[in-house]
Amino acid sequence: xxxxxxxxxxxxxxxFAIPNTIFAxxxxxxxxxxxxxxxxxxxxxxxLTFDAGIEAASTVEIIDxxxxxxxxxxxxxxxxxxxxxxxxxLENGHYQVNWTALGEDTHIxxxxxxxxxxRPEVQEQEEEELVDPPATDEEVDQADLVExxxxxxxxxxxxxxSNLMVIFIVVVLVAIVIAVFISKRK
Numbered sequence: 397x398x399x400x401x402x403x404x405x406x407x408x409x410x411x412f413a414i415p416n417t418i419f420a421x422x423x424x425x426x427x428x429x430x431x432x433x434x435x436x437x438x439x440x441x442x443x444l445t446f447d448a449g450i451e452a453a454s455t456v457e458i459i460d461x462x463x464x465x466x467x468x469x470x471x472x473x474x475x476x477x478x479x480x481x482x483x484x485x486l487e488n489g490h491y492q493v494n495w496t497a498l499g500e501d502t503h504i505x506x507x508x509x510x511x512x513x514x515r516p517e518v519q520e521q522e523e524e525e526l527v528d529p530p531a532t533d534e535e536v537d538q539a540d541l542v543e544x545x546x547x548x549x550x551x552x553x554x555x556x557x558s559n560l561m562v563i564f565i566v567v568v569l570v571a572i573v574i575a576v577f578i579s580k581r582k
Contacts, residue, residue, distance in 0.1 A: 399579060422446040422454075422476065422499035424507050431509035435486075439513060442480040442493060449475040449500035456480050461490040475500065486513045 425447040429435050444456070452473050458466040458480070469483040478495070492510040499505065 421501065421503045421505050422448040422450045422497040423505055424495065424497075424509070425476075427493070427509055429511040431511070433511045435511060435513045436515055438485040438515065440482055440485070442482070444478040444480070444493075444495060446476040446478070446497055446499075450478065451475070451498040451500060453498040454478055454496060456493060456495045459492045459494065460487075466491065485515075488513050488515055 423446060424444060426445045428443040429439070442456075442458070450473060454471075454473060456468070456471055456478060458468065460466055466486070467483055468480055470481040472479045472481065478497075480493075490510060490512045492508055494506070494508045496504060496506045
């Protein structure tokens, strides 16, 4: 086998061995609220879900209908999800969310979506009547247990893009070792 044929065969092996997710750029798959949605209740968070993994360097900004930037309390990234935490309820109006995602493949994608908040006006007296009574100790213990179970299930057995990258590197290294071994045998 000639060295040129060996290189072509190795290159083809590497191309077919690479998982498609390594080349997948991170695009917005869904959001809550959705693009164009009219929100009629208090909104404390905005959730963006991407079709591929994203890194912590991903960013988001919210612009109100007057062109001003809305304050954000925090952004939590649990790839492929980005949760935007708002410091309080958004006032009625139109909002645009501009996002920049740094994918696990190191490519940057950008996009935007918008939604409208149209909450009905509620008088103070009605708001006081809607306040929930304090939770009992048993209800608090059950809520803590549910939260612990959810956290532990999130941490179990997830395959990330970085794991796929390690697999890719191992496959490339094995292919190179085989190619060197075969070329030295000649």
